[in-house]
Amino acid sequence: MGTFFGLFTCIDQASIGVVERWGRFEKLAEPGFHFFNPFAGQWLAGVLSTRINSLDVRIETKTKDNVFVQLLCSIQYRVIRQNADDAFYELQDPKEQIQAYVFDVVRAHVPRMTLDELFEQKGDVAKAVLEELEKVMGTYGYNIEHILMVDIIPDDSVRKAMNEINAAQRLQLASVYKGEAEKVLQVKKAEAEAEAKYLGGVGVARQRQAITEGLRDNILNFSHKVEGTSAKEVMDLIMITQYFDTIKDLGNSSKNTTVFLPHGPGHVRDISNQIRNGMMEATSAHVDG
Template sequence: MGNSCCFVCACVDQASIGVIEKWGRFQRLAEPGFHLLNPCAGQWVAGILSTRIQSLDVKIETKTKDNVFVHLVCCIQYRVVKQNADDAFYELQNPREQIQAYVFDVVRALVPRMTLDEVFEQKGEVAKSVLEELEKVMKEYGYSIEHMLMVDIIPDASVRKAMNEINAAQRLQLANVYKGEAEKVLQVKRAEADAEAKYLGGVGVARQRQAITDGLRENILNFSGKVEGTSSKEVMDLIMVTQYFDTIKDLGNSSKNTTVFIPHGPGHIRDISDQIRSGLMEASSAKLNVD
């Protein structure tokens, strides 16, 4: 009676690893390629694991230190370690649920010790802590955690609205500060310009009066020298009368003036002349006292 042998062909795809059992017990790992199995000896392919990097998105709801509920979206990239594929096959029935549970545990232990602003600022530290914990735990089960990304941080809608209002208020406050500084500079410049204008106006009035005084003096001297028998007082009265009539003429020619009542007569002219002469004499006396 002759012996007979029966073989079964098995093919393992690239980026995969096969688990070979013999009579229900793990025998070896099958690399990608063609394999011959002897079912009569109890050999068969128990399963095939992919060694590609896989991605798992986890959404976690937790509370921060300042009592703000927030949703964290994490992305975990993991893969099966070829050398430990038997542990990955036999130890964990559902690795995705196991990874998700560890992520929940680490995040909910870390985030409640941080404020919302700190969560935004230190999300890389949170991801690093989760990555270290997952690597330590999942390594025993034949899995390698490649990357841990904190994809998004989503506070409650009312919290986001409040944060935007706070930011807008701060920017408005800063804008008001800059606006106040600009108005302050503008007012200072206006005051400086007004002071400079008044100063220059005073200088102009002083020069005008000086020119008038010099002109009157020159006219008096010329008139007294050319017309014999006239005194300075008579010449001054004549000049004052001439200026008085010139003033009345200017008032009449101006289209913007309405009715103006001016005391007019020889007596009033003499009074005006006496008042001006008294003012000049008082000014001259005051100058002599100062000297």
């Protein structure tokens, strides 16, 4: 702050000295070397720092929705160099004065806000405190640099309830998203199954049409090459041949165990009649098209 050597004084940087003559304020002493004449009643009454100081203030108050909260404010202030005499003579304890004004402004604003509004508008509260302190403390030689609303701490029971509400809302939202995802999956699965069944039906229809056309061609070729045979006789011969080929394939398959099949001339005749009817329907459709 300052170094005294009898009649000589050295004021440190970032400091300002207050010089009196016969007990009355005379001038401010800037940083550097100074000479005082004690025989003329001149002396250094004190030295003030012009560095920025920080003051943390904790205020407990109640919101509009009857929630008790604690607010932690950080006030950064400094002595105005040209008004250092006011800061030296006017206030005995500037920190206590600043704290009192912070209490007054915060307790006037916060009760008009709900807890949610306080969290959303804490900057407005800090701005109101800053404006009030600048107006008041400026007359005492202090400048308020910044005010930070560091923390808002509700009552423990309120914090627990808020966390539970938040967790419940998130779970509800997650359930909605999960339900929507499952719905989309089911819709896509149903669409895929419908498409597969449609394509399967188209494939089976084309397969049956190809079989019918192949049988028809075989019957016509056989009838032309072998004289005295009718289409019905050729069809019966083909059906019997395919019937026995099918039984042979079932017997040769290693993955099959025991298979019971109706067997007899009547069953073969029934199968041949069904295929013949199918061939005639396909031929009729082909001709119509």
